[in-house]
Amino acid sequence: MGTGHYFWVIFYFASLCSASLANNAKINFREKEKKVLDQILGAGKYDARIRPSGINGTENLPTYVYVNMFLRSISKIDDYKMEYSVQLTFREQWTDERLKFDDIQGRLKYLTLTEANRVWMPDLFFSNEKEGHFHNIIMPNVYIRIFPNGSVLYSIRISLTLACPMNLKLYPLDRQICSLRMASYGWTTNDLVFLWKEGDPVQVVKNLHLPRFTLEKFLTDYCNSKTNTGEYSCLKVDLLFKREFSYYLIQIYIPCCMLVIVSWVSFWLDQGAVPARVSLGVTTLLTMATQTSGINASLPPVSYTKAIDVWTGVCLTFVFGALLEFALVNYASRSGLNKPNMHKENMKKKRRDLEQASLDAASDLLDTDSNATFAMKPLVRHPGDPLALEKLRQCEVHMQPPKRPNCCKTWLSKFPTRQCSRSKRIDVISRITFPLVFALFNLVYWSTYLFRDEEDETF
Known part of the structure; x- marks a missing residue:
């Protein structure tokens, strides 16, 4: 066998030994964690019913619990x-001196538990x-x-x-403040105090x-509260919500304006089109x-007037006023039907009286000079002569000083006094009056509630 072959064999055995040592080290490390948990939470060594002591183990000081939270979602606001x-x-x-342990030279950063009943827990509730x-x-x-210094971190996800x-009062131009309140149920401030964690206690x-x-x-x-059983620590988060107005503009305000404008179409229809x-x-x-x-069905029955109540009430009044306007027009047109006939009868009677007066004057002239072959017209007429009275009226009219033109009278003169003219004037006046009053209402409404929204809603 060559030298290279022996080298690879030795390297293989060394790798196996190192892997086994690493596994043993992990096993030993997990066993050390178990031993630490048994050491600090074993039977007869830790009682979860006992409140931790105060700072530096001081018994007469309260336990300080630092709170922070992360807002994941806000699903609805009803x-x-x-x-x-x-x-x-x-x-x-919070800190519990009884839970201190050896961190094995920094290798054991913290111990993790999933059972909250193993350690003492603050009796916090959402009020x-x-x-x-x-x-x-x-x-x-x-x-x-x-943690090794006895610090305990408790985290939970809740809905x-x-x-x-x-x-x-300003709905739907309002802002609402909704609170999240947390307090101790049984421990007074002498035993337990809740504090917001420094830095960024609330994250969104x-x-x-x-x-x-x-x-x-x-x-x-x-928001600490005092009762006859003592003072209890309390924390709160105030959330400021601004209502989105675009939804209400499309769903409420614009349709109401359209209904009011549609009711004005009645002013442009003929007064005889009753149906x-x-x-x-x-x-x-x-x-x-x-x-x-x-x-109103989507809102609670409150005792005060809301901004939306003012808007819908005025719009309903304008629509009802347009209906009453037609009733007035119809009454005026029916009451004016008899006036032309009376006027004609009066004119006929005056004409008969004038003719009779002329005949009487002519007969008087013939009686005074029966021998004359023809009668001459007098140079000066009798004061009771109808023609003389007509001349005097015309002279008085021409001698009166000219009056300044009136715009309203000039505009109304387009509708002379005859049958149905009064009802026509009511329609024409309504065509101008209703839009002007509604525009003035809009100006007052929006300026009032928008400025109140900025001034009264303070955080």
Whole structure:
């Protein structure tokens, strides 16, 4: 056998020996982990019912628990039930002097447990929680890490449905503040204190998507509560949500404007088209009422007036006003039918009186000079002569000073006083008045609620 052959044989045996030593080392390392766990958590050595001592083993100081969380998603914000759902990774960290162990020269960084009942746990609960559950697919999403210095890190993934009292006065131009509150259930501040972890206690997943809201910002704070059994430590996170207005603009505001404008078409129809105008007014009124009831069905029955109530109420009033306008037009047209006949009778009576007066004057002239062959016209007419009175009226009219033209009277003069002219004037005035008043309402509405939205909503 050559020298090279012996070299490869020796190298092969050396590799086998090193692999076996490495495996033994791993086995020994895992055995050391087991021994450490048995050493610190063995029977009769650790009692999970006993609260850890304070800083540096001080018994009369409370246990400090540092909290942080990672918001994974916010699934819904319900206006009717006034609640929201969130999924988060919740973490707590505290120090337990009884769990210190040897890190084997830095090789053992931490020990991992999946059973939370093996060590003492803070009695934290979510005070505004309605529903909640843990995640157990495929395995329970929870772990506990024990570090060599006795520090304990507890992490769990949970889903919660939390109460969120809302103020809907500016709905849908509003902002809502929803809180996440955590407090101790049984330990008072003399025994247990919750603190936010320094640095970045609350983290939010990137590209958080909400269907009708935008998460603008959040703020961490403390909310300790005092009862007749003592003072309890409490933490809270305030989430500021801004409602997306584009959805409501397309679904509510623009359709309501269109219904109001459609109701104005009645002003341009002929006043004799009774079926068309009545059906148009009733249809728009019923559609607007249905729209209003649908909006209110998605909101809680609160005792105050919301911004959307003002909008729908005014739009409903405009549609109802258009229907009443036709009723007024129809009444005016029917009441004006008898006036032309009365006017004609009066004119005929005046004409007969004038003819009778002329005949009487002519007979008087013939009686005064019966021998004359012809009668001459008097140079000066009698003051009671109808022709003289007509001349005097014309002179008075020409002697009056000229008046300044009035724009409104000039515009209304296009509709002279005759049959149905009064109803026509009502339609023409409504064509201008209704759009102007509605535009003024829009100006006041948007300026009021948009400025209130900026001033009153403070974080």
